[in-house]
Amino acid sequence: MIKIFGVGRGKRAEDGKDGEGDAAVPAVKRKQPGEIRMQKELDEMELPPQCNIEFPDKNNLMNFQISIAPDEGFWKGAAYTFVFSVAPLYPHEAPKVKCETKIYHPNIDLQGNVCLNILREDWKPVLSISSVVYGLLYLFLEPNPGDPLNHEAAEVLRNNRAEFGRIVSRSLRGGSVASHVFPKLI
Structure with a gap:
């Protein structure tokens, strides 16, 4: 069998020579498929007005933060930071997301x-960061x-929606709930 594509590439890559004498080929970092997909998604992403994206390291598209400030519901008036x-x-693996x-x-x-x-369990490669947001x-x-x-x-939400709303409101004002002190967000 004749290999048409990639003939000789492995040897040059291994020994660091370009085949034209002894000059070494400068190392070029290849982008991972995930980085390529992320760049494409970021180029096309249109976040809703209550969301903001921030990259702590501008050279790393794979780790970022999204701030969400709901404009309705129990948590309205505060902003929440999620680390991705x-x-x-x-996209064959779902992103890891944590609320800071x-x-x-x-x-x-x-x-x-x-x-x-x-x-x-419902992650599919057709989903995107926008889907998660x-x-x-x-x-x-x-x-x-x-x-x-x-x-x-x-349990509180299931049994008493009004009480749940009061507890959320107390937590947003920096109060404590069941011995857990929450930061003042509003």
Whole structure:
């Protein structure tokens, strides 16, 4: 069998020579498929007005923060920071998302873990970072007490929606809930 594509590439790459004498070929960092996909998504991304994206390291597209400031619902008036860590195998692997802002929410625990189905079992490579952002926004509009990480918050939401609203409001003003002190956000 004759190899037409890539003949001799492996040898030159291994010994660092360009085949034209002894001059070494400068190393060029190849982008991972996940980085290529992220660049494309970022070029096309249109975030809703209540969201803002920030890159702590401008040379690293795979780690960034998104701030969400819901304009309705229980958590209206405050901003919440989510840290995204995207694997090199993205989009075949879901991004890892953590909430940096301590929040009283049935689908976000006090350690910042987020319970969103598209970040787990329902992830598909056709989904995008925008899909995750809209999913997070939806959690602020329609929290899901049926699939909780914070079971106490979910139980209060299921049994007494008005009381849940009062507890969220207290937490946003820097109060404590069940011996957990929350940061003042409003």
